[in-house]
Amino acid sequence: MPDTLRHYLFIAVPLLVVLAVLPSVYNNHLLLFNFVIFFILAQGVNIIYGFTGYLPFGYVGFFGAGAYGFALMVMHLNSPAPVAVLAGGLVAVVLGLILTPLLRLAGAYFSIANLAAALAVLHLIANPALESITKGPYGVALNGTFNPTWAYAGAVLILALTLGIVVYLKNSSFGLALQAVREDSFSASMSGVNVVKMRTIAWLASALVAGLAGGVFAWYVSVFYPDNVFSADFSIFAIVFALFGGVATICGPLIGVIILYGIYNLIGFTTPQYFQLIYGLLIMGLVLFLPAGLVSLATRRGWNVP
């Protein structure tokens, strides 16, 4: 069986089926929804960081842009929710295009510039002068689209798309070339790889999934403030989850979300006072002792982790 098919059948499909069935047996639907959102965002970080090496500290910018893309479509055009979600993805891609010059920056400079860009978008949208368009800092309350069941289904669908992209990257020569670019861009270009084009495609794919996730998030909650959908927590969580599990793999970011977001919710609900402490220690330990993520425990033994 080709690897691509195996990865779909044994990783993507089971996860999607479980997520599709869970709402009928488990009551905390908001929690399930948030899991799906973080699966998408962690894989989105995987696409850009795992396959090209750009660490997007401002990744939430695409998510927030997607959420507002959704809101503007619904408020001003009375657009049906699924169309508005697609528009959210499109807005994020356009933002990604505008930000492509950032890809010229290396390492921490890229991360910081990306963070600044996300803040700039937040302040643009939250600007009181734009109240008539974005509702500025007062937040949006959407009427007529509220439907958590369908929004959840939409989120699972976007996750399916995202997993499709990651499985493709993991198994295609395109994905291999991206990893080559990440390792050494000079050697990659001397292998005939169009480095700028490859990076741009990965960047836009990563923007797209975050924008779609933002759109579906706006659909699910229907009432939100700029600070909610541009919260740095989204970027930090998605990055930490992806790194914890291990990037440039299909499973790593998924495992990272299940374990860390699971722990977050357990500790957060029962003993919130210890949460910051335990989480902080966990992340420090991880960076010090497992820089390549949990999956590296297996790959170090020579096992191949998809």
Place this chain on the structure above:
Amino acid sequence: MSPDNVPILRVNDLLKRFGGFHALDGLTFHVSSGEILGLVGPNGSGKTTAINVISGLYAPDRGEVLFDGTSVGGMASHKLVHRGINRTFQVPKPFMSLTVRQNLEVARTYGRAGASGPSMSDLLEEYRLADVADRPAHDLTNVQQKMLDLVRALATQPRLLLLDELAAGLNPTELDWIAERIKALAKGGLAIIVVEHLMGFIEQITDRVIVMNAGKEIFEGTLAVAVKVPEVIEVFLGGEHAA
């Protein structure tokens, strides 16, 4: 060896500045298909910079790079690869976490389109990488990494190959072996520029040498003649220009 008469590469009056410093200062030379041209000169004389400009890493600040009759100066590296230019790096930088085979797969997939070169297993066999084909590049010895870098270049089916100190660090047996390989490649019609400090090696494989100093050519001809030219001797014995 019988080089063609029409050069596949001509560089005219190349200038490359780093700040106020002229790393290339009016460099002019040519090389033909089937020919092995040696590029020698003291450290800092601009040999690597010349390769970097010809392979598209830097755009020249002045002057022309003509490949196969077309002006290609300043063109993006991957486009030059598609036209048939490739090079090795003085310090090879293979894709460290990818296996040897994956390293080559990238070059074979994205290299010169339509060219059907030697098979992957032939290349691995020929350059003594078959045993490590499924190991990540960071497990390789320095010499193996150099061979991988060379095979990466060859996998793109080049017509012009620029070798930047490929032989440095090889033992005498390996040197003889790689010299034969390079000569065989030229026999197959490849134009090859060899940058090297080992004069015996240059003597063994080149048809002609260019001696560079301070970014320009100070001699062109055979090595046997070069070593009798006072200006060349002065530069190599640590004259005022030698860095």
